[in-house]
Amino acid sequence: MGELNHECGVAAVYHAAGPAVSTLAPISGDINSVTRMIPRMLLDMQNRGQLAAGMTSFHPGRTALLKTHKEVGTVAEAFRLNHKAKFEAIMRGQDGPAAIGHVRYATCGGADRSYAQPFEREHGRTAKWFAFAFNGQLANYQELKQELLDQGDYHLKRDTDTEILMHLLSHELQGEGLETDWQGVFSRLADRLDGAYNIVLLSAKGDLIVARDPLGFRPLCVAEHGPLFAAASESSPLANLGFQNIRSLEPGTMVIANRTGVRTERFAASPRRAHCFFEWIYFANVASTLDDRSVYLSRATLGEELARLEDVPLDPETIVVPVPDTAKAAADAMAFALGVRSVEGLMRNRYVGRTFIEGTADRAAKARLKYTPLPEVLAGKRVLLVEDSIVRSTTMRALVHEIRDRGGAREIHLRVACPPIIAPCFYGIDMSRRDELFATKFLNAPDGRISIEDQDRMAQELGADSLRYLPVEAIARAVSMSSDQLCRACITGQYPSNAGQKLYQLDISGGSKNKGANGKRAYEMTASSTTRSAT
Structure with missing residues (x-):
C-alpha cells in the first residue's frame, strides 16, 4: 500500500576455480561474466527497495581490485538496463570472478548517492580494503555511534548505521594479518551489535563473506552449482537463474568463499530465532521460499x-x-x-x-x-x-x-x-x-x-x-x-532484543513526542536511552 517499506536486499556471487558454468542464465563460458548475475538478481528483488541500487566486483588483474558502481534509482535506472551500450559499458568495468550487490530503501539516512550501497572502504593493504552491503537495522545504532565519537578522532559523513558498521568492521580488521580470520572478525562484531544484519562483504584479496545475524530477522538464501556460489535476500532470484538446492543460511552462520573453497562457519550462538513475520505476509516475492516456508x-x-x-x-x-x-x-x-x-x-x-x-x-x-x-x-x-x-x-x-x-x-x-x-x-x-x-x-x-x-x-x-x-x-x-x-x-x-525493547519504552514514555518537531523516531534519538546488547 505504500505505507510499509523495507530497507533493502543483498546479493552475492562467487566463481571458484573450475570449469565454466553455462547452464545458469545469463552465464556464458567466460567466468568474468558472473558479475552480470548481480543486476539480474537485484531486478528480482526490486520489491525490497527502489531508492538506489549498486554493486562491487573483484578482479585480481585490475588496478582497482574492487570497483563499485551505484546510483540513485531503480535497478533499471542505476544499471541503464534500457540502454544496451551504456549497460555494456558498466558491466565491462565490473567484470571479475566475484561480486556483491544491493537495492535500497532507507529507514534512516539520506536519499542521495552517498547513502547508496555497497560502501567501499579503500586501504593500501588488500586485507583491509573491502566493500560491503547491509540488510537490516541496528537497534543500538545511536550507542555505537556515540562510542565512536567519544574516541575523539572519528568523523562521520552520513547519518546511517551502515557507516557505523563500516567503521566497526575496519576496527576489527586492524589486528588481522595477511590471512583474515573472518570467523573471528564477525564473532567479535556480533558481541557489539543488537538488531538485524545480513551482510555481504568482498575484500580486495578476493574473499567473499555472507553472514546472517544470530536471530535471523531477515531472510538470506544461498546456493551452489559446480564452481558457482550465490546468495540473495530471497530464494526467487537464485531460482530464476537456474540454481537448485537453494537453502536458507542458518542464523549466526556465515559462508566464506575464497581461493581455498566455499565453507560455512558459525560465528555466533543462536539460542533463539526471531524471523520477521512480515517477510511472509508482505515484503518477500510471493514466489520465494524463506526458511523452508x-x-x-x-x-x-x-x-x-x-x-x-x-x-x-x-x-x-x-x-x-x-x-x-x-x-x-x-x-x-x-x-x-x-x-x-x-x-x-x-x-x-x-x-x-x-x-x-x-x-x-x-x-x-x-x-x-x-x-x-x-x-x-x-x-x-x-x-x-x-x-x-x-x-x-x-x-x-x-x-x-x-x-x-x-x-x-x-x-x-x-x-x-x-x-x-x-x-x-x-x-x-x-x-x-x-x-x-x-x-x-x-x-x-x-x-x-x-x-x-x-x-x-x-x-x-x-x-x-x-x-x-x-x-x-x-x-x-x-x-x-x-x-x-x-x-x-x-x-x-x-x-526480541534488549535495545529494541528499550527503544520501545522510550517511544511509549513520550520520547518521540518530545522530538516530534523534527520528526525523529526513537532509534534516531540519543544513545543514553539505549544499551548495548548482544543478540
Missing part, C-alpha cells in the same frame, strides 16, 4: 484464517476484492473458502511507482493515482476488501472512499490479513512512531488484542461498513512456525 502458501493460509472469522451475510452480490498486489493470495484463498468470487475490482497503475518513493506529500492523492476502481465490477456489490496490513491508514481511507464513490460499491467490509500494528519496528522496516500508528488510537489492551467494538470504531473512522483484523496467534499458524521463532514486536510490543 513458502511465501505464497503462508499468504493463502492467512486468507483461510480470515474466512473462518467472516460474519457478514453472503449472497450472489458479495465479492472479494484484493488490494493489489500482496493481498491477492490471501483474498483468493478467503474467497474459495467462503464460496464467493474473488475479482479484481482495483487496478494498479504500475507506472506510477511506489508512493513512498515520492516522499511524504499527500499519500491520499498518490493512492488515487495508483489505484483505479472498476465500477463494472464493484457497482451495487457487497465488497469484502482484503488488505495485508494497515499502518497509518491514509491510503486505506482514500481507497475506501474511491471504491464507494467511483466504484459504486453498496457495502465495503475491510478484512486485514494481519493483526493491528501497535508498535514501531527497530529492525529494518520503516514503521512510524507509535503515536502515528492507526491502531494505537483505538486499542485498549496493551498486547494488541482488539475487541469487535474497537474494530467497529476503526471501520467508522475509515469509512467502511465493518473491519476485521486477524488475531495475533493466526500469524504463527499461517507461517507454520512456533510463535517463539518469530519477531512479532510490531503486533505485540514484545521485542
